[in-house]
Amino acid sequence: MITGEIPAIVLLGAQRYDPTLGDAIKELGVTGKIATITAGWQEREDDDEDLKEHLQGRAINLALHARGEDVFRKDKELLSAHRERQTLLRHRQDFYRVRLEHALDAQHVIDQRAAPDDILEDEARTSIDAIRNIDALHLDRCTRDRREFDARYRPLERPAIAEHRAQLAAILDDCEAIAISGGHVASLLNRLRLFGIADFAHGKTIFAWCAGAMAISERVVLFHDSPPQGPGAAEVLDAGLGFVGDVVVLPQPEFRLRLGDRARLKVMVRRFAPATCIAMPARSRVTWLRTGPTAPYGAFAIRDDGTHSFEPPPRSRSGPSSTSVDISPSSTAIPVSSGSRPRLV
Amino acid sequence: MNRILAIQDLIRSNPDGGKVDAFFNAPGRTFPIVEGPHATFVWRGDADGVSLRHWIFGLESESSLARIPNTDLWYLTLDIPHGSRVEYKFELHRHGGSQWIEDPRNPNRARDPFGANSVLQGEGYEVPDWVAPDPDARPGLLEPFSFHSKAFDAKRHGAIYLPARFRKTRLYPLLVVHDGSDYVNFANMRTVLDNLIHRLEIPDIIVAFTDSPDRLREYANDERHAKFLTEELLADLTGRLPIIDRPQARCLMGASFGAVAAFSTAVRYPDVWGRLLLQSGSFAFTDIGTRNRRGPLFDRVVEFVNQVRQEPKAVSERIFMSCGVYESLIYENRSLVPLLDATGMQVKFVEARDGHNWENWRDRLREGLSWLFPGPLMFVYE
Structure with missing residues (x-):
């Protein structure tokens, strides 16, 4: 687990249609190269033209999915x-x-x-x-x-992986930040672990959205309230990388959660307390500094009684302020004990 | 306050030919006329009598339409529960003979191996959007295959569906479908598979659509059929295609006698087929004696189902069952569910306001397939 060597972590809502990653990067004053991880897209990993364009030529895709395939080809x-x-x-x-x-x-x-x-x-x-x-x-x-x-x-010591890790270390040495996209969360998590990406995150600002945000939290919870086979239960998949503690990240709540079903939300929140269930709709953003979360925009916590303060955010290019939603326990009666507010660990 | 139905309005106006013309040409009018829970079937023309032929178990199978005096307009109003889908024809009686026809004013048709029926879409019923081709969904490949079966000492034909992104280096679950050609032709199953895969609601999957030249015999609890599927077809497919070698990744499905074939095969080969999708299964049984009211075609089925009821065993892990409430088989299906459930198998049973037909089976595919083989929807966040 990374302890205190990450200057900032920004969790974002979905980036596909109306990306806000650029705004977040600008806000934190990141000017250097950015390593991107799109392994959650699996075989479509290199279909990242939009992301590269959005990052204005500063992106270097780490190609973790392809590297994983290479490792499995070499190490039967x-x-x-x-x-x-x-x-x-x-x-x-x-x-x-x-x-x-x-x-x-x-x-x-x-x-x-x-x-x-x-x-x-x-x-x-x-x-x-x-x-x-x-x-x-x-x-x-x-x-x-x-x-x-x-x-x-001992995967990290195996030659096929060690070779890629050396290459990754060299690439990341030259980068100021890491941006982790969404996609298939289990697949993404698998590749992040396979190459021990947590070891390279020291000193880098991390931007992550959707599955990426889930994967770097301490516990990955799968959820969908309206799948075709009928509403199933939210499920714990596994521990995440744990860059951000005490939160359960819930991307795309506007599509995946029945936000009017208080009883259902209440059960979810109480299952995972004292961690805070943070819902992250499109255009939402939360930045963690070492002191804790700051400048939340559009993200909202589900409260202990299943209520929340969700309102679709306005479509402005930047900045929060009047429509910002505070995710601190005091404003939302989040069931956290003192000292367990969302933290950067 | 009771609503005045359009047909009642017409009758009260002492209609003549002109008023009947106007009735038919009223803006936005479709036939049958669905007004809330009431559906009015109409036919216009010369006849000695007109009957509605439908396949709703529980209603008289022949219901006569009444003629409005001084007109050539025949009508019948029925109460149709919300969300119902009813297939029907008109039977025209003329000069001592009769003829079955589709409703000439209703464009909704359902095709089946015997032709086509008109379809009443009751209030609340909508054709699911996932049964029509989606331009964003990449189509899978359907390749014919033929196979010499030792069990039958004859050739068997079918088609293999490979998902659009099929790669030999990946492993896939396998679904074997009885009456495969009918599922493709009358239940849009190829399109449904493309769409559900595209929507991440089911995983990429290999599907074997199989057919039988003598389904009433071979599907009715025939040992040769079970052997053919399990020892021959499964072995052949597993040998040449990248199929996951676990019961959880193997499914048998079928409708009507096809469901009997699927279930009886799973019973003969327990723990091989970990998933079953059984639609409107012809699970006839007797509580006393061995002869079911449905006749000798069902004798082997009755023997099988009686045996299952006598000593239910877990033979699979998950069974999805569906049946229309307008089928006589609803009774057999409902009564089988608790017995199967008690064995420890996970059983999901879904009823629909529909009959024993391909579009009912089509409409249940999404729920059934995604329950048996949940797609990556729960895993993908982007």
Whole structure:
């Protein structure tokens, strides 16, 4: 985990149609080269002309997806181990989901029951505790599996990866910032870890959006309230890189969350407390300095009772001020204990 | 206050030919006339009688249209629940004979292997947008295949669907479809696959569309068919295509007798087929005796379903079942769900206000496929 060597981290809303990355870069006075990571786009990783244009020729794509493919071509043992691990992860996620769905069903049934308020309140807490235990157990197992894998195969020391890491180190040495795009979050996280990108982040300002923002938080939570097969539960995928602590990043809330469903949002928030669930619609932005979050624009926290202050942001090119939404606990009654406000770690 | 229906309005006006012309030509008028929960079927012309032929279980299958005095206009108003989709024809009785025709004033048609039917789209029903070609969705490839089956000692034909971004170095789940040509031709399944993959609602997937030359026999719990699918076709496809070698990545699907074929194959080969998609399954059974009211064609099916009901076992992991509430089979399907559910298999059952037809099966594909094979939608944030 990176500790204090990152000058600033900026989380942004979706950049596809109305990018605000340039504004954020300007605001922080970043003038040097910017390493871009678009590995979440998988095979389309190099389809990054728009991003390059937006960064006015300062972007250097680290091509982590392609590098990963190269590593697997050269290191068959690692490829086989990687596939085996993917199978294990799929099983873990599947069994976790079975347990989770039953716990959520129980929570829902209990929530519908009539009983004295104090009993209901106590039972509601117990329901959430049960769900939190399932989440925590899953996260622990993912972490344990990853450590076992790393200890057994020592990926960063393998020649195929070490070669790429040397190249990456040289490229990043010349860059002032790293910009991490969205895409497939599991795939992105996999490539970030495969090449140990956290080791190279020291001293760099980080910009990340959508899946990128999720991947650098401390816990990746998958969510979609309206998939075609019916609303499923938000799921913990794995630990993220942990550049930003105590937040659960929720990109595209305007499409992916039922923002009017307080009961559903309430369960989500309580599951992940004391971390703050920060929803990041298009054009939103939150900047973390070492002192904590500053200049939030358009992002909003889901409160403990499932309410929030979302209003579609105005379409101005820059700057917050009158429509800024404060994500600090005091303004939104976020269920955080003192000292656990979103932090840069 | 009760709403005056358009047809009642016409009747009250003591219509003549001119008023009937005006009735038909009223701006925006479509047929049948759907007014809230009421649907009025109309036919105009000379006949001794006109009947509505439909396949809604629970309503009289033959309902007569009434003639408005002094006109050649025939009509029938039915209450149709919200969201219903009803296939029908008119039967014209003339000179002692009769003829079935599609509704000449209704452009909505559903095709099936026997021809076409007119379609009443009740209030609240909409054709899903994911069944029509999407110019942004890259089309997959459909390649014919033929295969000598030892089990049948005969050739079997079909087609393999490869997703647009197919690469030999990737591994894919496999879906095997019964009555494959009909799913492609009458349920737009190729387009549906392209669209759902494009929307990230299902993963890239390889699909084998299979057909049978004698489906009523081979699909009705036939050991040879199960062997053909599992020991021959699956082995062949796995040998030459990059298919994930896990039960969770293998699915059998079918409708009507095709659903029986899919389920009975999974029962004969437990834990091979980890996903089942069963639409309007012909799961006839008896509570006493061995002969079902549906006749001897169902004898082998009854034997199979009775056996399953007697001793239900988990043979797969996830089963998606759907059935129209206007099908007589709704009873059999509903009663099977709790038995399967109790085995520990995950069962999802969906009912629709529709009948035993291809567009009902088409309309359920999105929910069924995405539940059995969730796409990367939950993973992609951009």
